[in-house]
Amino acid sequence: MDLVIEDLNKSFNDKQVLKGINLKIKSGQIFGYLGRNGAGKTTSMRILMDVFKADSGSITMDGKEFKTTDYRIGYLPEERGMYGKFKVKDQLVYFAELRGASKKEAQHSMKKWAEEFGIDIYLDQKLETLSKGNQQKVQIAQAFICEPDILILDEPFSGLDPVNSKIFQDSLLNYIREDRIIIFSSHQMGYIESFCDDIAIINNGQIVLAGDLNIIRKQMGEGKLRLRFADQQSRDFLAGYDYTIEKEDVILTLPPSETKKSFIEGLFSRGIELTMFMDYLPSLQEIFIEKTGDNHVKA
Amino acid sequence: MLKLKTVFNFELLGMVQKKSLLVTTAIMCVIALLITTIPTFMVWFGGDGSEEESGGDGGAAEEYTLVYENDELRESLSPMLGEETYSSEEELREAVENEEVASGFVVEDYNRYTYITYDSSNFSSEQMSFESQLKTLNENRLFDENGIDSQQVREIMNQPIEQETVYLGKDAGSGTAIAFGVLITMYLLILLYGANVATSVAREKDSRTMELLITSSNPRTLILGKVGAVGLTGILQVAAILLSVVIGFTLNKGNYPDVLLDMLQGTMTMDVVLVYILFSVLGYILYLFIYAALGSLVSKVEDVNSAVTPITFLFVLAYFAATFATNAPDNTIVKVTSFIPFISLFTMPIRYMLTSVPIASLLISSAIMVITVVLFAALSIHIYKFGALNYGNRLRFKDVIKSFKK
Numbered sequence: 045m046d047l048v049i050e051d052l053n054k055s056f057n058d059k060q061v062l063k064g065i066n067l068k069i070k071s072g073q074i075f076g077y078l079g080r081n082g083a084g085k086t087t088s089m090r091i092l093m094d095v096f097k098a099d100s101g102s103i104t105m106d107g108k109e110f111k112t113t114d115y116r117i118g119y120l121p122e123e124r125g126m127y128g129k130f131k132v133k134d135q136l137v138y139f140a141e142l143r144g145a146s147k148k149e150a151q152h153s154m155k156k157w158a159e160e161f162g163i164d165i166y167l168d169q170k171l172e173t174l175s176k177g178n179q180q181k182v183q184i185a186q187a188f189i190c191e192p193d194i195l196i197l198d199e200p201f202s203g204l205d206p207v208n209s210k211i212f213q214d215s216l217l218n219y220i221r222e223d224r225i226i227i228f229s230s231h232q233m234g235y236i237e238s239f240c241d242d243i244a245i246i247n248n249g250q251i252v253l254a255g256d257l258n259i260i261r262k263q264m265g266e267g268k269l270r271l272r273f274a275d276q277q278s279r280d281f282l283a284g285y286d287y288t289i290e291k292e293d294v295i296l297t298l299p300p301s302e303t304k305k306s307f308i309e310g311l312f313s314r315g316i317e318l319t320m321f322m323d324y325l326p327s328l329q330e331i332f333i334e335k336t337g338d339n340h341v342k343a
Numbered sequence: 344m345l346k347l348k349t350v351f352n353f354e355l356l357g358m359v360q361k362k363s364l365l366v367t368t369a370i371m372c373v374i375a376l377l378i379t380t381i382p383t384f385m386v387w388f389g390g391d392g393s394e395e396e397s398g399g400d401g402g403a404a405e406e407y408t409l410v411y412e413n414d415e416l417r418e419s420l421s422p423m424l425g426e427e428t429y430s431s432e433e434e435l436r437e438a439v440e441n442e443e444v445a446s447g448f449v450v451e452d453y454n455r456y457t458y459i460t461y462d463s464s465n466f467s468s469e470q471m472s473f474e475s476q477l478k479t480l481n482e483n484r485l486f487d488e489n490g491i492d493s494q495q496v497r498e499i500m501n502q503p504i505e506q507e508t509v510y511l512g513k514d515a516g517s518g519t520a521i522a523f524g525v526l527i528t529m530y531l532l533i534l535l536y537g538a539n540v541a542t543s544v545a546r547e548k549d550s551r552t553m554e555l556l557i558t559s560s561n562p563r564t565l566i567l568g569k570v571g572a573v574g575l576t577g578i579l580q581v582a583a584i585l586l587s588v589v590i591g592f593t594l595n596k597g598n599y600p601d602v603l604l605d606m607l608q609g610t611m612t613m614d615v616v617l618v619y620i621l622f623s624v625l626g627y628i629l630y631l632f633i634y635a636a637l638g639s640l641v642s643k644v645e646d647v648n649s650a651v652t653p654i655t656f657l658f659v660l661a662y663f664a665a666t667f668a669t670n671a672p673d674n675t676i677v678k679v680t681s682f683i684p685f686i687s688l689f690t691m692p693i694r695y696m697l698t699s700v701p702i703a704s705l706l707i708s709s710a711i712m713v714i715t716v717v718l719f720a721a722l723s724i725h726i727y728k729f730g731a732l733n734y735g736n737r738l739r740f741k742d743v744i745k746s747f748k749k
Contacts, residue, residue, distance in 0.1 A: 125551030
């Protein structure tokens with residue numbers, strides 16, 4: 045399945061929140077959706093879920109117009125909450141039914157996911173009587189219940205303790221299937237790097253970067269090298285070059301006049317010893333800051 | 344449609360699970376049974392109570408604090424009015440000032456007296472009864488002086504008139520009690536359940552459950568389901584209490600005085616009941632929608648009160664208009680308000696029960712009511728949709744109006 049968002053625009057009270065968003069989200073993997081607070085992530089997700097109508101633009105699934113009624117959508121919002129006064133099982137079934145499941149199916153699925161997250165013993169209790177950790181598990185189970193075709197997770201790890209984090213990660217990885225789309229939005233770059241193949245970064249309502257994370261890292265690192273010298277003095281050689289230091293390593297940008305080969309020959313000809321020489325691959329954090337940081341500082 | 348049923352069932356489950364609701368309903372049912380049983384209690388315990396009370400205003404005069412100005416007055420009046428308490432006006436004044444007695448009379452002549460009391464209240468029943476007694480004594484004295492048989496004169500003057508009134512229209516007097524009963528019930532119902540539905544919406548926003556709701560269903564389904572479920576709970580509660588009233592009434596019917604029976608049964612014809620149900624239910628729904636919409640404008644449960652103040656204010660005004668209508672159902676103001684939906688839920692049924700309302704007026708008022716309910720339901724859905732995902736500052740009406748322009 046390919047979910048394609050094209051030229052999406054949305055304004056609230058004369059403020060343009062989304063400015064021509066284009067995204068291609070593939071099934072069978074986890075799509076990482078990044079952006080600073082207020083960049084337009086939640087708004088674009090809400091348009092996808094048909095909470096708001098876009099001012100212009102289109103959303104298609106495999107070339108056909110995307111209708112929320114044709115798919116089950118599971119959603120874990122960043123700001124979570126459920127009914128404190130209701131029994132866990134009642135509200136899990138309720139949300140499943142709202143998502144379009146029959147009562148029977150909802151009950152079956154509710155039991156399954158409650159077991160998966162270890163909350164099956166609390167099903168008959170009111171949510172407010174559960175510990176915070178267990179309440180979070182109920183909320184996560186809610187997103188998975190009735191096996192949604194599209195699973196949208198907004199900051200799913202926020203507030204999760206390491207044990208619950210691990211349970212959730214395992215469930216998430218197990219959930220990947222060719223006919224399922226998973227959208228993962230987070231500030232925690234580590235998780236995105238370890239889970240996601242394709243990513244998109246949104247900044248000030250515009251997609252500033254999108255594509256396969258590995259390719260992006262190669263492209264962003266092009267013309268840059270990661271070096272480690274055998275001794276500190278050898279760094280004197282770098283005078284006149286554009287470089288930064290990262291712990292023991294030097295990240296160097298090659299000037300256009302030089303190639304990797306000419307650069308390394310120059311090092312060897314002066315007898316400088318290297319313990320590491322490789323293409324530089326920026327971390328997602330660096331990519332994110334580069335793509336979203338400056339604009340905001342200037343603004 | 345299927346989702347509407349889901350929302351409705353879930354909201355109803357939430358309402359029915361409330362222990363406080365069940366307990367209050369049970370208590371109110373018991374109270375209703377007790378009140379309808381009062382006539383039976385009265386028969387059991389107070390069979391001749393009414394006669395005992397009436398003994399007071401017969402011949403044995405009330406005890407007055409008295410001073411007679413002269414011996415003649417004392418001699419002729421004291422057998423009827425009572426013995427002298429103080430020997431002079433000064434003594435009486437002193438006694439009143441020292442709060443030994445509350446008040447007293449100085450009889451100066453057969454047709455003149457001074458009433459001495461400490462604080463003046465608007466109405467003194469003591470003074471009135473004294474005066475009428477003195478007047479009668481003086482009249483009798485004058486009759487006797489002129490050789491007229493005062494007994495005979497009294498008889499002639501107190502000839503009772505037998506009368507019978509035939510109401511071709513409606514008898515306002517007998518329906519007032521019912522009108523007032525229904526009015527209070529509807530007033531409480533709308534205030535309680537209005538606040539309930541507004542709080543329920545605000546709580547969903549406060550707890551951020553709204554995020555899940557609004558993304559898995561649409562605002563129309565959510566508000567319709569909620570208003571429907573809360574509304575039905577209220578109607579069920581009233582129905583339960585009403586049933587207790589009917590049961591209590593049926594069981595104790597034999598002990599009800601005829602006057603009361605006439606009051607209760609005379610005006611409650613089938614068409615009056617239908618008009619009451621139509622206007623009460625529609626008005627109730629109208630207010631619930633507005634309360635729900637206003638609840639969605641705030642982000643915190645504690646802000647609900649201030650958000651619903653405008654509509655509560657309007658509603659209380661409507662209530663006062665209706666109280667006025669029960670006393671003067673024919674008044675022009677009442678006629679006008681019976682076409683204004685927010686008030687007509689009270690005034691139209693009252694008018695219909697207590698006076699004769701042309702069928703055309705009834706139909707026009709019903710039509711206005713239905714149209715208003717539909718309009719306000721649509722408006723509430725819009726406000727709800729707008730308010731549901733707006734957090735932070737309380738939304739103002741101008742923001743809502745702005746949102747229409749889109």
